[in-house]
Amino acid sequence: STKSVTTVMMTWMRVRSLLVLALCCTADAIVDQGLRTTMLAGMPGQIVLHAPFTPFGPAPGYAVNVTGITALAAQAAATGVNTIWVAGSMGQFDAMTVTERKVLAEAWVAAAKPHALYVIVNVGTTVQSEAIDLAAHAASIGASAVAAVCFPTCQPQPALIRACCEQPLDVIALIPGHILGCGRSILFREMTHASSNGHSFVFSQVPPYYTTASNIAAVLQFIQPIAAAAPTTPFFYYHIPGLTRTELSVAEMLRVAAIEGENSVPTLVGVKYVDTNMTDWLELVSHYNESHACLFAAEPKLQFFGLGLGRGAVLAQDFFGPTFIRMREAFKRGDMVAARTEQQWKLKASATFGGFSGAAAERATYQWLCNVEMGPPRPPVSKFDPVNLPALKAALTAIDFFNKTKLSP
DSSP, X not given: OHHHHHHHHHHHHHHHHHHHHHHHHHHHTTSOOHHHHHHHHTSOSSEEEEOOOOOBOSTTTOOBOOTTHHHHHHHHHHTTOOEEEETOTTTTGGGSOHHHHHHHHHHHHHHHGGGTOEEEEXXXXXXXXXXXXXXXXXXXXXXXXXXXXXXTTOOOOOSSOOOBOSSTTSOBOOOOGGGTTSOHHHHHHHHHHHHHTTOOOOOOOOOOOOOOOXXXXXXXXXXXXXXXXXXXXXXXXXXXXXXXXXXXXXXXXHHHHTSSSTTOOTTXXXXXXXXXXXXXXXXXXXXXXXXXXXXXXXXXXXXXXXXXXXXXXXXXXXXGHHHHHHHHXXXXXXXXXXXXXXXXXXXXXXXXXXXXXTHHHHHHHHHHHSSOOOOOOOTTSOOOXXXXXXXXXXXXXXXXXXHHTSOOO
């Protein structure tokens, strides 16, 4: 029967978790956990994390606009959020230059202080040296923690094959192959450099891409120097295999990282877990729930509560903070009817936004919530058509959005 199959699966997952636990305990015995303990003590007890959009100006420049960050920080705090993840995937870190990311991080660190928000700055990029630079900068401005995705198998390949002048073969400009897949900022920089040297050219480029990496040692060796650039700052691993295609067991990665040696990352204290691998999540929270900050991001969150709450959760948007908190508290007191009601409403709200271009419509909502004009996302992300603003507001009002997104008294 379905019930017996489910029972067998859950039993196997628990047995596997216990096996991992035994291995981990043996490995951790040789590691000084004092640093992690100190770092965890500086974090919120139950993290409610918001990964905000980055405000941009109008086309064609789409300049990073930090004028509304102060209001966005206040809005986040008012919804029960206590942790900010700066420049994540929703924030389009991959579409920003290093300088822009530094400016954004500085704005969030400053704006977060009056509200005692814990600020994690994502410094991940395909260019390891840039990630190291960003990590050192984040630590220098007082960020609470740094984080990174991993692209350790990125190999240099030609992105722009040749550039030609009006006269055939008069000038051929070779653009370094490392720019392929490393983001538009590097591409534009190389093009500008070629132009400044008198080269006129035509070019072609394949789309940016993330390369595959599933070797734990390679991943840890990639993030080691990034974490080391901020040696006293907590480091989070950004696990998002749907985009990076880095498929690995995070539980096993934390075990290896905790062993003193060539693959150790002493400041690795947390994981932003954007995946639906229930087996890995169960192993993760079964052993590392006390020693690390395991933050669950996927939806629906209620189905994963039974496997372990972790140390907190990642919200798509801060305005879902109140319904998440109500759902979590209902689950903890055993009121599954109330918990399911909150989860169902959250899915209904997401579906409502989905009918208006999804994330782009969520960006537009902030003008009503905290009077911040977020501007359009950078290409190639779809834009929200302002013509649909009245219809969006009416649809949200119909599901009691503007009341449900307030904290209960």
